Amino acid sequence: MGKKKEKREKKAGKRMNKKQLTDLLMDFFQAKGNENVTLKKIFEQLHLTTHPLKMLCMDILADLKEEDYINETERHVYHLHQRGVEMTGRFVRKSNGKNSFIPDDGGDPIFIAERNSAHAMNNDRVRIAYFARRRGRAAEGEVLEILERANDTFVGTLEVTKGYAFLLTENRTLANDIFIPKDKLKGGKTGDKAVVKIIEWPDKAKNPIGQVMDILGRAGENNTEMHAILAEFGLPYSYPKNVEAAADKIPDEIPAEEIARREDFRAVTTFTIDPKDAKDFDDALSIRSLGNGLWEVGVHIADVTYYVKEGTVIDKEAERRATSVYLVDRTIPMLPERLCNLLCSLRPDEEKLAYSVIFTLNDKAEVRASRIVHTIIKSDRRFTYEEAQQVIETGEGDYKFELLELDRLAKQLREKRFANGALEFERIEVKFEIDEKGKPLRVYFKESKDANKLVEEFMLLANRTVAETIGKVPKGKKAKIFPYRIHELPDPSKLDNLAQFIGRFGYKLRTAGSQTDLSKSINRLLKDVKGKKEENLIETVSIRAMQKARYSVHNIGHYGLGFDYYTHFTSPIRRYPDMMVHRLLTKYLDEHGRTVSEKKYEALCEHSSDMEQLAANAERASVKYKQVEFMQEHVGQTYDGVISGVTEWGLYVELNENKCEGMIPIRDLDDDYYEYDEKNYCLRGRRKKHVYSLGDALTVQVARANLEKKQLDFALVD
Structure with a gap:
């Protein structure tokens, strides 16, 4: 057996080239860590039995020494040059062990082997030592200290045995199940979905140790799974009782002196147009003829900040959530139900407080004048999109004159917007019809029709007007701090990739030129692929080349919409940035108030952008869950x-x-x-x-x- 083994090694020895042996030696020193290793030990442990292999090994050791990868502490005794530069940044954990470190200064990612991770969790802020490394080899480091934990709670299914339990997670960043001592189980049983917090991860232990924070219910039940999706993304799945209690104390009555302070639109034809399952009506539209071919269009937005004062428990909870979350079968609201579905919601035949942008438009949908005012309104009718669409298509039904006029004006606004370089992406939305237990019965597609576009166009106009009112200042004057909705130009390298990719299908795309040139070129592409078999594919790849829109007090315009100034003003029931905009607008317009802290509002903008992304991820996960559930039958x-x-x-x-x-x-x-x-x-x-x-x-x-x-x-x- 010994001779056979030697023969095999000699044979292998002939086949090992310099690169293979270099990799082997580097891995060997990494595994040894702080240990001093003799040349003899290297030969033995790496089975370098032939003379050529030993000579090659000594050559490589000399190279590694020269390149500072190892030190020779005494003759033929080597030691990994452990400590390189120390850096701080973010740790990215992968369940396959290919962890990495993203430096704060935005440099290239650095590979962190599992044995050098110090059990850092995904997105933790860490301090690492950066190893001296060989050219052409991936950068590598070791976690020295965990500075700040990003997330220490996980969602999974419990498996309980006699003396202990485990949480089995589907989290792609955690390779190991979480060990739970019996006294930290909170009554959980095998098959329960639970939220577990990691309390320690001992150095030598393979598994982290955790305690159950909450039992969500039985795995596989719809309610449990929807709550699990929310918990997985760190989103709240229940509403704090003290916040609901605070909302219950807000009076229904609108004081007479408040009505007197406002512009009265109660007698003007006004209606809401929303999805059929909506309860929180954020926005309403009013229209009346002013004669001489002029129209007054009112965009009326729920005046949430009249009810929610800054710094109150309701406001703090709304700030923390930053957005409502729309899962397949439910809404997790930003505000307590009493506010979002009752007090603030612009329900028909009820007097409501609104913050409004009132436009004077001519027959060509050109804005002749606009003003931003606090109003009182009374909606005459609650339309679903389908009902409004029916009126637009047939020319018959309630308020047909007003709806058709708004539709005509909206179409002109839309045409001008695209002529000015707005991008025209139209994505199909997948929806589910579900029974009372949450089981998906059928899949259908939601398309954006004229009624949707009508509402969208006037909301865009209102948002843009509000942003221009604060952001557009005379030359030499400084604009006050304000939250904008910004969207950067596409990444040039992604645009080049897109141009190359679509070239295979015979399409062309501009990758240089003005913002408008680029937008028009993308729109032309989207028009050319309409109805072709590659339409969906090219739309998908084009969207991937785009940046994500986000909130910031540093305005750079909105590339996708082709606007120099844009903000979010029209959905304060479901978005916190709109509440910030309402408050600052009131401050700046009413009191000619002084500007606010840039640092504070940029931090709020960043938080809102992060929460919006989390909510979108959770929404996608819930759609994915229902798709899998639906396809189980197939x-x-x-x-x-x-x-x-x-x-x-x-x-x-x-x-x-x-x-x-x-x-x-x-x-x-x-x-x-x-x-x-x-x-x-x-x-x-x-x-x-x-x-x-x-x-x-x-x-x-x-x-x-x-x-x-x-x-x-x-x-x-x-």
Whole structure:
């Protein structure tokens, strides 16, 4: 046996080149950490038994020493040069052990092996030592200290045994289940979904130790799963009782002196247009003819800040949440229900306080004048989008004269907006019809029709007007601090990639020129692909080239809308930035008030942007959950679809019939070895050169529907 082994090693020895042995030695020193290692020990432990291999090893050791990767503490005794530069930044944990560190200064990510992670969690702020490294080798470091924990709570399913329990998580950033001592279980049983907080992670322990903070219910029950999605993203799933109690104390009556202070629109035709399941009516529209081809259009927004004063418990809770969250089957409101669905909601036939932008428009929808005023209104009718659409299409029904006039003006506003360089993305929204238990019965698509566009156009006009009122100041004067909704130009490298990608389909795109030139070029592209089989694909790739809109007090304009000034004013029931805008607008217009702290408001803008992103992620997760639940009934069935995403671990496919998305794992593409080409959004077979590209049509079979992981697996049908 010994001779055989030696033979095998000699054979292996002949095959090992300099690069392979260099990698082996570097891994060896990393594993040894602080230990001093003799040359003899290196030969032994790496099985370097042949003379050529030993000579090659000594050459490499000399190189590593020269490059400061190792120190020679005495003749033929080596030691990893452990401490390099110390840096602070963010730790990114991956369940496959490929953790990384993102430096504060925005430099390249640095690889952190699991053994060097000090059990840092995803997004923790950490201090690391940056190892001296070899050229051409990935940068590597070791966590020295965890400065600030980002998240120490996890959601999963309990598995309880006689003496202890584990939380089994589906979190992609945590490779290990969480150990829970029996006395920290809070009555949880096997199969319960729970929220668990990590209380310690001992150095030598494989698993972190946690305690149950909350039991959400039985895994698989709709309510439990929706709460679990919220908890997973750190979003609240219940409303604090003390905040609801504070809302209950707010009187219904509007004092006479408050009415006297406001412009009275109660006698002007006014209505709301909202989704059929909406209860929180944020905005209403009024219209009346002023004669001589002029129209007065009022955009009336719920006056939330009349009821919610700055610094109160209700305000602090709204600030913390920053947004309402819309899951598939429920709304998790930013404000207590009494405020959002009752006091502030612009319900029909009830007198309501509003903050309004009143426009005078001519027949060509040109704004002749505008003013921003506190008003009292009384909505005459609550339209659903479908009802308003019916009136627009047939020319018959309640308030047909007003609706048709608003529609005519909105269409002109829209046309001008696109002529000025606004982008025209129209994405199909997937909706579910669900029964009283939350079970999805059917999938349908929500399209934006004229009634939706009518409301959108006047909201955009109001938001823009408010932003210009504060932001547009005479030359030489400084604008006051104000929250804007900003949207940067696309990343130039992403735009180049997009241009190259669409070139394969025979389309062209400008990547240089003015903002308007770029927008017009993208719009032309979107028009050209309309109705073509690659429409969805090119829209998806184009959207990925765009930046995300966000909030900031530093105005740079809104590229997607083609506006130099834009803010959010029209949804204060469901967005905190709109409440900030209402308060500052009142302060600046009424009192000619002094400007506010830039630092404070930028921090609030950042928080609002972060919470908006979390809410969007939770909303997507709830849609994904319902898609998997819906497709459970269809395992084994065959569907046509298109490749909607390409990653190194497989292909995402979206089914044409219901827009449900699933994955074909790369391991199942077993006819070849497939490599991921990030630039061209494809997987390419190494031997047969077969290519799977984004947008390709495929026929797939539903192989598995894993609700726990919110994951659909498809199999390719030849």
